[in-house]
Amino acid sequence: MxxxxxxxxxxxxxxxxxxxxxxxxxxxxxxxxxxxxxxxxxxxxxxxxxxxxxxxxxxxxxxxxxxxxxxxxxxxxxxxxxxxxxxxxxxLPVPKPGEYYWTDLEGLEVVTVEGVALGRISHLLATGANDVMVVRDGERERLLPFVLDEYVKTVDFDAGRVTVDWDPEF
CATH class of the missing domain: 2.40.30.60 (RimM)
Structure with a gap:
């Protein structure tokens, strides 16, 4: 499909x-x-x-x-x-620059700016402060804030990847 x-x-x-x-x-x-x-x-x-x-x-x-x-x-x-x-x-309408449909983000690979793979986006959650990506790698689940520029550095749909500034040990 x-x-x-x-x-x-x-x-x-x-x-x-x-x-x-x-x-x-x-x-x-x-x-x-x-x-x-x-x-x-x-x-x-x-x-x-x-x-x-x-x-x-x-x-x-x-x-x-x-x-x-x-x-x-x-x-x-x-x-x-x-x-x-x-x-x-x-x-659905094309999102504006810097805006994303959650469904388009689900399944993307998440890597740190250093290239460490953290897993894939399972789903997102809405919180009072900001949206949160639930990233799973099979062993671990991480909750990463979806805050552009501060934590989320790039979203590359062609590569199927979100690059984040995040400590892989956190």
């Missing part, structure tokens, strides 16, 4: 709203209503996947409510609760 065709998790259907088939969403986009800008959606559940386009929605209180094509009643909407919402990576 080409990188642009890779599916990215952007949200999930978490509940029902009313009797006309609307659903409540949990969105992982920022802002959360931006989820409607990225279509078509691939709805994934244990029973299979289905692609849909033309989803519309709005903020409703603390959540988001969506209308999905061909879903006009509560019973049909109930079948979709729990589905993950994924989009093709190519549906």
């Amino acid at each position: 080409a990188a642009g065709d890779r599916l990215i998790l952007v949200g999930r259907i978490v509940g029902l709203h009313g009797v006309a088939g609307e659903v409540k969403l949990e969105s992982y986009t920022e802002p959360r209503t931006r989820i409607f800008s990225y279509q078509p959606w691939m709805l994934s559940s244990p029973s299979g996947e289905r692609e849909i386009e033309g989803c519309r929605g709005r903020e409703q209180g603390k959540g988001i409510v969506a209308s999905l094509p061909d879903v006009f009643d509560r019973d049909r909407a109930a079948e979709l609760v729990g589905c993950e919402i994924k989009v093709r990576r190519s549906a």
Whole structure:
């Protein structure tokens, strides 16, 4: 599968709203209503996947409510609760210089400026101060701050590598 065709998790259907088939969403986009800008959606559940386009929605209180094509009643909407919402990576806008999608960083090799291999990025975490890379090498897990220039010196997608200024013993 080409990188642009890779599916990215952007949200999930978490509940029902009313009797006309609307659903409540949990969105992982920022802002959360931006989820409607990225279509078509691939709805994934244990029973299979289905692609849909033309989803519309709005903020409703603390959540988001969506209308999905061909879903006009509560019973049909109930079948979709729990589905993950994924989009093709190519549906997302190109990040600005110095900005990265976490999904693009996952799997990259991490090496120090001295060339010491620390492992690969398993995933990232959001903290109050900064994002953190979880780097695993099979034996050890390290938590490295994703702070450009201070700790992260370069991100090279062509080489599949992130270079960091980090003590390998830490």
